[in-house]
Amino acid sequence: MRHVSPIPDTLSFEQAAVLPLTLSTAATGMFQQDHLGLAMPGADPADRPETVLVWGGSTSVGSNAIRLARNAGYRVVATASPHNFDYLRSLGAAEVAGRRGPAAVDEIVDRIGDSPLAGTLAIGNGSLVPAVKIAARTAGSKRVTSAQPGWVTRLRSPRARRPGVRVSGIWGGTLKDNEVGPAIYGDFLPAALTSGAYRAAPDETVVGVGLDRIPDALRRLRGGVSAKKLVVTV
Ligand SMILES: NC(=O)c1ccc[n+]([C@@H]2O[C@H](COP(=O)([O-])OP(=O)(O)OC[C@H]3O[C@@H](n4cnc5c(N)ncnc54)[C@H](OP(=O)(O)O)[C@@H]3O)[C@@H](O)[C@H]2O)c1
Structure with missing residues (x-):
C-alpha cells in the first residue's frame, strides 16, 4: 500500500479524513532522502538523542510531524501560539515555544539545548527564515524542509540562506513513488492506528x-x- 491504509473500527471516517494530505506531507518531508531523511517510525521506538524541530506544530501538517517524529523516537521541539502549547505537549512535544516576536529564534535555540538537530520542518507563512537561522546556530543536521509550495520555497530560499544549511521544498504526494509510501501506509499506519500508537490529529x-x-x-x-x-x- 503506497497511499491508502485500512482504518480500525474505533476511528470514524470523519476523524480519519484529517490524515491523508497532512500525514503524507509530513512524512514526505521527514523521511524522503531528498528532504530530512529521518529514521522511519515504528510501534515501540527507542528514544534517540536528536531533536526534530517542527516550526508550525499546531498546523495539521505539523501535528502529524510531531506524532511521526515521536513514533521514530526523536525528541521534538515545536512552535505554536501559546493557546496551543498544551495541544503540542499532548502530541508528544518535549519543548514548546511561540513563533512570534523578535526573541522567538533565541528562545527556540535555547529549548533545543545540547540535543543535536536531526532536521527541521518549516511549516506556515514566514517559517523558512527563522527555521534556517535556528539550523545555522545549532549542532546537528543543517537540513530544513519547507511545506510551502516548491516555487515559494525556491523564491524565499536566497533570503533565508545561511552557510551550510540545505533547504528543500516538499510536494506532499511524492511519497507514493518511493520507499516512504509503503513504509508509512503499509508497514506503519494500519498497526499503529489499531494499537493507538498513532492518533489522527x-x-x-x-x-x-x-x-x-x-x-x-x-x-x-x-x-x-x-x-x-x-x-x-x-
Ligand atoms: N507542500 C505540500 O505538499 C503541502 C501540503 C499540505 C499543506 N501544505 C502547507 O502547509 C501549511 C500548513 O497547512 P495545514 O493544512 O496543516 O494548516 P492548518 O491546519 O490550516 O493550520 C492552522 C494553524 O496554522 C497555524 N499558523 C497560522 N499561520 C502560521 C504561520 N505563519 N506559521 C506557522 N503556523 C501558522 C495556526 O497555529 P496557531 O493558532 O498555533 O498560531 C493554526 O493552528 C500551509 O502553508 C499549507 O499550504 C503544503
Missing part, C-alpha cells in the same frame, strides 16, 4: 453534510482555524 470539526456545504467550510477556513481540520461529509 488535529481533531475534526464537521461543518455539514453534502457538497453544498463546501463554500461554508471554505468561509470558515478563511476566517482562520486553529489546531482543527474542517470536514464536510458526503
